[in-house]
Amino acid sequence: MIKSDSILIVDDEPDVFDILEGILFKEGYQLHYASNGYEVFKFLESSLPDLILLDVMMPDSDGMDICRKIKQIPEWNSIPIIMITALNSKETLAQCLEAGAQDFIGKPVSTLEVRARVRSMLRLKKQHDELEKSRQKLEQLLLLREDMANAVIHDLRNPVVVIGLACELLTLTNLTEKQSQKVNQIAFSAQQLNHQLNSLLLMAKLESAQEVLNPKPVNLSVLLQEVVNEFEAQTLKKAINLTAKIPEAKRLVMVDPDLMKRVLENLLNNAIKFSPTNGYVSIEVEYPVETNTVKVHVRDSGSGVKDELKQSIFEKYEIGQRFEGIAQTGLGLAFCKMVIDAHQGSLSITDNQPQGAIFTLELNAELQFVVAS
Structure with missing residues (x-):
């Protein structure tokens, strides 16, 4: 009825x-x-x-x-x-x-006016109710999809860990040079996959506000130097000229050290990945005198980012067309943006000259602590 x-x-x-x-x-x-x-x-x-x-x-x-x-x-x-x-x-x-x-x-x-306006308004109300039902249904489907995705990610972590352990055991056996290379390749891929799974889980927690930051006073210069040291082998392998301008810290930043290190790793890895062989990458920490902030600039010598992609590149699964032949997952920059937003900071991109891109990370003044001299 x-x-x-x-x-x-x-x-x-x-x-x-x-x-x-x-x-x-x-x-x-x-x-x-x-x-x-x-x-x-x-x-x-x-x-x-x-x-x-x-x-x-x-x-x-x-x-x-x-x-x-x-x-x-x-x-x-x-x-x-x-x-x-x-x-x-x-x-x-x-x-x-x-x-x-x-x-x-x-x-x-007027009889005609009352009937006409009432009919028109009830018709609009029905359309509104139908749209609202569709929105609620879509919202439920999205939540279900997120729950299923998170469940799949959790289930994938165990086999990835097993693959890594198996590779470690294989390295203890008598392998030929070619076999050893393949095992190392499998181990590296498993490590990368595990890293992506962890990023997906963390992003889901950040989106749902379930991830609780564990902020501590951090010397960003020291943290960045640790990250640069980790990438020495990667830059040598690709013949990338990596320069780091890391002055002595003038301020400490109140951040979650583990998350901030992952952000710096992602930004530096992104710069190295998109720079050509024999290209250059530079990273710089800046303590502006005029503002109580800390900035990190990561410059690469890649093909740059088109203007129309400079906003969407920070969205999940947006990979853009930055450099042909480069494996892209569309998660790294989105992860960085979400972590920086959670710290009430900013992450932006500008053009590098003569080519490439500059990613700038800035932490707000209210998250800073002046280092005692």
Whole structure:
């Protein structure tokens, strides 16, 4: 059985209700009546109509005020309101819309106008309700997908760890040089996969606000030097000229050291990966005098990032087209951006000259501690 639309008519004069009832009765609507604000809110607490016809001027109640209060309550906000007013000045009509009403009808009411505006508003309400149902359904599907993805990631971690352990055991046996190379290749791939799985899990926690930061006073210069040392072998293998400008720290930063180290590793690895063989990468820590901040600049000599990608490149799974032949996962930069955002900092990208990109990480002043001299 199809439910008929429900309309609440609010007017202090019973005669007006009788007129509107006569106009709308044959339309098959469920009509309800309230004579003041108290009766309106009492009705709404137990039943939500599909439409409210609300008189602007009533002796004991201000229709504008009733409309504002209804629109301030989330559960009632979506109920469309048509104001009925004898004041047809542009100022009054503007006030109706500012109060939250969707439409208005002038007095004396016209049968054709009332029916047309009521039908139009109920049609819009149905469309709104259908869209809201679709949104809620999509939201549930997205949550289900995230839950399934997280479950899969958790299940994948164990076999990846087993692969790594198996590779360690194989290195203890008598392997030929070629076999040893393959085992090392498998071990490195397993390590990379484990790193990506950990990043996915951490990103999911950051998105759902489940990840709790463990901030500590950190010397960013020392931390960055540790990261640079870790990449020496990788830069030698690719013949990358890596320069590091890391002055003595003038400030400590209040950050989660483990997460911040992973951010620096991702940014440096990204720069090395996208720079050509015999290219250069530079990394610099800056302690601006004019601001109580700390900045890290990572420059590469790759093909750069197109202007249209400079915003979307920080989104999950956005890999762009930066350098052909380079394996890209679309997670590293998104991970960095989420961690920096969680620390109330900023991560941006600009063009390097004559070619390449510059990623700049900046931590806000409220997260800093001045080092005692």
